[in-house]
Amino acid sequence: MITLNDVKEAKKNLENVANNTPITKAPILSETFRSEIYLKKDNLQLTGSFKLRGAFNRIAKLSVEKKEKGVVAASAGNHAQGLAFAAKYFDIEATIFMPEATPLTKVSGVKSYGANVVLVGENFDEAKEAAYKFAEENDCEFIHPFADDDVIAGQGTIALEILEEIKDLKQIIVPIGGGGLISGIAIAAKSINPDIKIIGVVASGAAAMKESYRSQMPIDSSSVRTIADGIAVRDVTPKLLDIIIDYVDDIVEVSDNEIANAILFLLEKHKLVVEGAGAVATAAIMHEKVEIEDSKVCAIVSGGNIDVTMLAQIIEKGLVKSNRKMNLIIKLIDKPGSLTRLTEIFKECSANIVQIDYDRDSIKLEFGEAQITIALETKGEEHQKLIREKLKQNGYRFKQI
Structure with a gap:
């Protein structure tokens, strides 16, 4: 059985090697949920992860x-x-x-x-x-x-750092894949303060540990699919499930869309590059999967090794979702000046064109027609509404995508 002493010994082994990563208050989340919410930034650890x-x-x-x-x-x-x-x-x-x-x-x-x-x-x-x-x-x-006592003890050093810095902490919210991180944190934290709550978070596309926790027996997933590749674990290890049942207070799940929202939020508001697995604890707070009002909470940001292509997709979809980017397909008469007149409308609306594609050869088009696929930088929902109204007033047929 792993003990607090094992975790303390691991901390000694890690001296002068692993960073004691920063813990900072998350002001927007704290204000939104009327709590003191902190982020433990192990995405800033050497190698980019806990x-x-x-x-x-x-x-x-x-x-x-x-x-x-x-x-x-x-x-x-x-x-x-x-x-x-x-x-x-x-x-x-x-x-x-x-x-x-x-x-x-x-x-x-x-x-x-x-x-x-x-x-x-x-x-x-x-x-x-x-x-x-x-x-x-x-x-x-x-x-x-994750299914190794020395590995679990090493992950538990995160709890020692958190509890040394944050007094009167009520909850720690932790990502779950195989369960090594939350096992180490829970053992160390509960040994120091039995009243502290440990909440685990899984991705909906890799929820075997949550299902097993609810059933009190190992239930493996038939498949896993999630943008949080760091916690995309299919099978449940019985030993770790036993630890989690004994020490963890609840397990919740977040969807890929919720994870993506958290990645973008942490990038924009906290200037943190975070991978999917590292964002799930923040996603659980943002999307109200855990009760935290009037509490003092620390969310583990466990890693920052996100693929640049995935990050680009998340940013792109986030801009569209937040009405800061607008993608349109517009039908035109294929003759000189048609495109110029269209772009004048966007100029009048102060919408910046960032990408444009002109298609006159598609078999779906009538002779004499052209189809424009265009991406615009916009300033919110009202701005996009203005653009749509201007296009309608000028007789354009279009579709927003």
Whole structure:
């Protein structure tokens, strides 16, 4: 059984290696929900994620003989980077198995620390099976990303840092994938203050731990699909479920749209680059999945290794959703001056054109027609309403997309 002393020992192992990451108040969330809401920013940790803590603690406790044989792991990205960093620190060989769809930024991060990377499988669990086989065939130590006592103890050091800085804390809200992070935090926090509430958050597309928690027995998902790839875990580990049942007060879930909203919110309002898994605790607060009014709460921002392509998509959709970007398909008469007259309307409305496509060849068009697909920068719902009214007044047929 993992104890508070194990977590304190892990903290000593991490001294002069892992950052004691910042904890700052979230003013907009605090005002909105009439509470003191803090963010624990482990996206600013070395390697961009909390995973360094557990991986480093695990390798630090290996015998000299096992270190010489090297280590192997399976990971969707963050555990891989933490383990690769630790392996480089101790000058041992590391081989990491990652799902084929792992974002390039995470694969590149692992390779930058000198680890060997093998891309295999559609998800973490398939990569894990390949890693198990490799470890057995090569007689090297498999370092599990969450179902390992030393890894769990390392993740629990986050709770020590939070409780040292925030007095009278009522709740800690924690992302859940496999359950190692919340297990470590819950054990440490509840050992210090049994009254503190620990709330877990899963992605709707990877909700096996929530379903298992409700049923009090392991229930694996048939598949996982979520933008929060760091917590896209299909199977539930019975040992971790037992810890979570004993120490965690509730588990809630958030959708991919809610996660995307939180990523954009943290980027715009807090200047934080956060991956999907790192944003779920904030998403749970924003979308009122947890009761926090008149409370003192800390949300774990667990990682920041988001793929740039995914971030671009989230920003783009967020701009459209918040009425700061407007996409239109407009029919024109295909003759000189038609496009000029259309753009004059946008000029009158002070709408900036950021992209335009002119199509006169589609078989869906009548002869003499052209179709314009245009993207505009806009200033909110009223501004978009004005643009639509102007287009109607001038006889344009259009569709907003």
